[in-house]
Amino acid sequence: MxxxxxxxxxxxxPDAAFHFTRAVLDTARPKALHHHTLYEVFWLHNGRARHYYADTRExxxxxxxxxxxPGVAHAVQGVGEEPHLVNIVVSAGVVDRIAAHGFQKRFxxxxxxxxxxxxxxxxxxLSHRAVALERAPRTALHIEAFLLALLAELDVEDPQLPQDAPDWLVRACVAARDPDVFRDGSAGLARASGKAHAHVSRTMQKYLGQTPSDYVNRIRMDHAARQLAGTGDTLAEIAAECGITNMSHFHRLFRAQFNVTPRQFRMSHQKGIVQPI
Incomplete structure (x- = not known):
């Protein structure tokens, strides 16, 4: 190609910081791959598509x-009926400023x-925020606000799996951050993956070097830490939110992750907070 x-x-x-496009994708195979010195982010709002780049087709x-x-030659081909793409092209200066916030080397x-x-x-x-961006002036202020919110959201969610990890595992790891999933422990993660528990366990060991229970318990304790620092909920209430009914088990998991007890963590993070009168 x-x-x-x-x-x-x-x-x-010359006077814009970004370009915004909505398009119904052509279903004909692309004749060439394009590249330029800008950054792109796009998503499939509806339908399916093939993404071509290097020697890869996904x-x-x-x-x-x-x-x-920048510099990555690629093209997108629609598949089926009404494949709708939203594409945003961003100047290098905008992304350089965003990089200063310390995002990991992905995205x-x-x-x-x-x-x-x-x-x-x-x-x-995402679509709701994109509508506001589409209507906004093409300034650095508006695109930086859009991208910072998106990247901060993704930075929390992204499980940082290897590039060759199966898509179902990536989706399951992201889903595991939902309280309705992690409350059920490793069974919730396996259910979100749509795969048998044993297969999920083997695959997580291969790509993450940990069990589904280890992965979910870390998410549970991160949630517990946020609740301890930011709410007045009791330890029992927070443990129940995490799906853990045995308080001794909850204390062991929390101490193993943070090297302090839940009560010590709360005292150190809520010290000096001025309570409303």
């Missing part, structure tokens, strides 16, 4: 969100496109 370089100034323009489904660094900053999946609720939230 041929490679075509696109003039970056022709995309964004299938995209509704809710898949892809970050493309825009990898060597290849980075894909994550948004479920129906998160896709709806």
């Amino acid at each position: 041929k490679y075509v370089e696109i003039n970056s100034d022709a995309i964004v323009g 299938m995209l489904q509704e809710g898949d969100l892809v970050f493309v660094p 825009f900053w990898g060597q290849a496109p980075h894909r994550v999946h948004r479920d129906i609720r998160r896709l709806s939230d």
